[in-house]
Amino acid sequence: MTDAAQQTAFDQIGGAAPVAAMVNAFYDLMETDPAYARLRAIHGPDLTPMRASLAGxxxxxxGGPRDWFVQRPGVCMMSLHRAMPIDAELGRQWVEAMARAMGQAKIEPEMAKALSEVFGRMSANMTTR
Ligand code: HEM
Incomplete structure (x- = not known):
């Protein structure tokens, strides 16, 4: 039995399946909803590697398995985005699409709200122009 105090946020969200569901819903929205056309346009033609990378x-x-970080020693998510042409509107689209995706993936509402707040702060810091 896992002690609740030792549970990671990854345990709380429900593990790999809900994470994959929210990430896939996010890129599905990006690929199909014209509201995210600009966001789609700055990504590469094939989003398959992105689905794996963002989920990882x-x-x-x-706090789940750290394979993604082990494969990319010293990587910084902020530095990764520094060279990208990210303006406030693209940041807003990212956060909105992810909030909708978490709803579609039935992420527990309190968890989704907390994650949306953090994604909002990260995205604001990724704005380069
Ligand atoms: C501010 C809004 C954001 C925009 C406009 C944006 C855009 C992008 C773009 C264009 C790429 C490269 C895609 C490609 O090569 O096809 C990328 C990669 C990535 N982004 Fe973002 N991003 C944003 C926010 C975030 C946030 C908040 C996270 C994390 C929670 C994130 C995680 C990632 C990951 C994991 C990758 C893949 C890195 C790799 O495997 O090389 N992004 N992003």
Whole structure:
């Protein structure tokens, strides 16, 4: 039995399946909803590697298996985005699409709210222009 005090956020969200569901819903929205056309346009043609990478990052970041970080020693999410043409509107689209994706993936509402707040802060710090 796992002691509740030792549970990671990755345990609390429900593990790998809900993380994959929210990430896939996020890129599905990006690919299909014209509201995110600009966000889609700055990504590469094939989002398959992104689905794996974002799920891997979120997994380790929430305290789950750290494979993504082990494979990228010393990587900084902020530095990764520094060279990208990210303005406030793109940041807003990212956070909105992810909030909708978490709803579709049935992430528990308190968890989704907390994650949305953190994603909002990260995205604001990724704005480069
Ligand atoms: C501010 C809004 C954001 C924009 C506009 C944005 C845009 C992008 C773009 C264009 C890429 C490269 C895609 C490609 O090569 O096809 C990327 C990669 C990535 N982004 Fe973001 N991003 C944003 C916020 C975030 C946030 C908040 C996170 C984490 C929670 C994140 C996680 C990632 C990851 C994990 C990668 C893949 C890195 C890799 O495997 O090389 N992004 N992002």
């Amino acid at each position: 990052f979120i997994t380790g970041w929430l």
